[in-house]
Amino acid sequence: MADVTAVRGEKIITLFSSFIMELNNVKSGDQIFSALVKILRKTVNPKWVVILDEKKKLLLSFPENDDQEYMRFSELIDWAIQNKSHSFYPAGDEIVGFLPMIRAGEVRGIILLGLNEEPKVEEIDSLRVFSFLSSTVAENVMLLEEVMEKNRLVEETMNYLHSILDTFPEMVIVVSQEGEIVYMNKRFVEEGDNDEIREKALGVAKEVIETGVRRVGEVESEGQFYSIVAEPLKYQSTIQAVTTIMNVTSTKELERLKQLDRMKTEFVANISHELRTPLAAIKAYSETILYSLEEMDPDTLKDFTKTIYEESQHLENLLNELLDFSKIERKALKMERQNVNVVEIIKSAVDSMMEYANSNKVQLTFESSDEVIEAYVDPTRIKQVALNLISNAIKYSKKDIENKYVRVKLKKKEDTFLLSVEDNGIGIPEDKLDKIFEKFYRVDSSLTYEVSGTGLGLSIVKEIVELHGGKIWVESEEGRGSTFYVEIPLGLEGNNGQHREDD
Ligand code: ADP
Numbered sequence: 192m193a194d195v196t197a198v199r200g201e202k203i204i205t206l207f208s209s210f211i212m213e214l215n216n217v218k219s220g221d222q223i224f225s226a227l228v229k230i231l232r233k234t235v236n237p238k239w240v241v242i243l244d245e246k247k248k249l250l251l252s253f254p255e256n257d258d259q260e261y262m263r264f265s266e267l268i269d270w271a272i273q274n275k276s277h278s279f280y281p282a283g284d285e286i287v288g289f290l291p292m293i294r295a296g297e298v299r300g301i302i303l304l305g306l307n308e309e310p311k312v313e314e315i316d317s318l319r320v321f322s323f324l325s326s327t328v329a330e331n332v333m334l335l336e337e338v339m340e341k342n343r344l345v346e347e348t349m350n351y352l353h354s355i356l357d358t359f360p361e362m363v364i365v366v367s368q369e370g371e372i373v374y375m376n377k378r379f380v381e382e383g384d385n386d387e388i389r390e391k392a393l394g395v396a397k398e399v400i401e402t403g404v405r406r407v408g409e410v411e412s413e414g415q416f417y418s419i420v421a422e423p424l425k426y427q428s429t430i431q432a433v434t435t436i437m438n439v440t441s442t443k444e445l446e447r448l449k450q451l452d453r454m455k456t457e458f459v460a461n462i463s464h465e466l467r468t469p470l471a472a473i474k475a476y477s478e479t480i481l482y483s484l485e486e487m488d489p490d491t492l493k494d495f496t497k498t499i500y501e502e503s504q505h506l507e508n509l510l511n512e513l514l515d516f517s518k519i520e521r522k523a524l525k526m527e528r529q530n531v532n533v534v535e536i537i538k539s540a541v542d543s544m545m546e547y548a549n550s551n552k553v554q555l556t557f558e559s560s561d562e563v564i565e566a567y568v569d570p571t572r573i574k575q576v577a578l579n580l581i582s583n584a585i586k587y588s589k590k591d592i593e594n595k596y597v598r599v600k601l602k603k604k605e606d607t608f609l610l611s612v613e614d615n616g617i618g619i620p621e622d623k624l625d626k627i628f629e630k631f632y633r634v635d636s637s638l639t640y641e642v643s644g645t646g647l648g649l650s651i652v653k654e655i656v657e658l659h660g661g662k663i664w665v666e667s668e669e670g671r672g673s674t675f676y677v678e679i680p681l682g683l684e685g686n687n688g689q690h691r692e693d694d
């Protein structure tokens with residue numbers, strides 16, 4: 192007897208293990224039920240098997256048919272589901288088994304079996320275990336299917352978002368808290384993945400991650416201008432930076448042309464005013480002389496003619512500036528170089544500005560590192576540079592302060608000379624420093640509007656300096672003053688004091 196039980200036990204174990212192996216490979220509810228039918232056929236060899244869900248919907252029938260004959264047991268099915276109990280009833284020449292599939296106290300479905308004979312006790316036990324295992328695995332498979340469906344939905348949504356971001360004309364990247372790019376759209380891959388753009392965008396993104404607020408930036412790469420906007424994004428308790436990079440070359444060019452146009456209009460208004468003022472003075476003074484010459488004492492006459500002379504000189508300067516500008520535009524400005532002592536040239540410029548400085552209560556001084564600094568330059572043009580810088584320094588002095596000064600210094604360096612013009616005037620805002628050398632540009636502050644000018648002076652000065660192979664730059668602090676520097680090569684080597692052809 193003990194042997195028989197052992198043999199049965201062994202058989203059941205073999206069946207279990209083959210059932211579990213079958214279950215291991217299932218990926219859908221249908222496959223579980225097929226495995227179950229297979230195992231049932233090996234255990235109790237039923238004539239037929241029907242598996243229903245808890246609402247009596249057919250999930251599987253063996254052999255396959257859909258005549259719904261099992262519905263004749265409808266009441267017994269309900270009873271078994273309600274009582275959650277396994278039962279066997281004789282029906283005609285067969286025994287029908289009702290095996291509810293129970294999981295966590297809930298009925299998930301029911302297995303109906305048509306048997307030739309009443310099953311043995313150990314067969315009933317195995318059937319119970321099989322149905323329990325099937326319901327467990329079926330539930331897990333259902334959960335798995337749900338998760339897989341959700342994953343598929345998440346993936347689909349991600350793909351959808353990515354394709355939207357890929358259609359953007361802007362480049363978009365997401366930078367993690369560790370400063371790594373965790374997302375880049377197609378545009379960035381195609382257009383922006385170069386060192387300059389990447390470095391600048393990462394820099395702006397880093398600021399956003401550090402400060403938690405929006406930041407903007409700009410970068411120039413291969414002749415194109417890009418604007419960068421980075422916004423903070425909270426993600427799983429870290430801060431990331433969503434960074435958008437836009438090619439704004441055409442907008443910038445348009446802006447530049449519009450600004451140039453605006454400046455030209457302002458320039459025409461300015462120049463008309465600049466011409467009219469001295470002209471009006473000349474007209475008024477000469478009229479008075481013409482009609483009242485007899486009554487005039489010699490001193491008044493001298494004063495009047497002096498004013499006429501000064502105003503016509505002002506007009507001449509203005510016309511010369513216009514002429515130079517037009518030459519620069521036509522690329523026709525030529526330097527007439529010769530060997531000269533730069534100290535003398537600068538000194539004479541300072542001398543001719545002395546009266547203007549005095550009348551503005553500005554103390555104008557000059558010092559030079561050497562008595563003679565010989566260079567191969569155009570003396571008239573170098574003087575023009577100095578005159579322009581000194582007159583600006585006086586012009587843009589503060590209105591009502593004591594101790595106004597303009598310090599002109601000349602220094603010989605190895606193979607260059609350095610001219611500096613320092614003032615304690617109104618200064619230049621930092622963001623305008625690189626603009627003041629552009630044609631027509633005038634710093635847009637109320638103070639400068641009270642001061643006459645054309646906005647051409649510095650652009651002409653810059654051109655002259657560059658035609659001498661030199662450079663010009665400025666250091667300034669708004670409200671405190673400015674220092675303009677001009678450095679020009681002496682241009683003497685191999686010259687032997689002879690005139691050279693212009694460059
Ligand atoms: P302008 O005819 O207006 O003087 P410039 O080309 O000489 O034209 O100068 C351009 C602008 O630069 C000026 O309008 C002024 O705003 C600024 N600027 C030039 N020199 C000085 C200075 N020494 N101090 C302050 N601002 C200056």
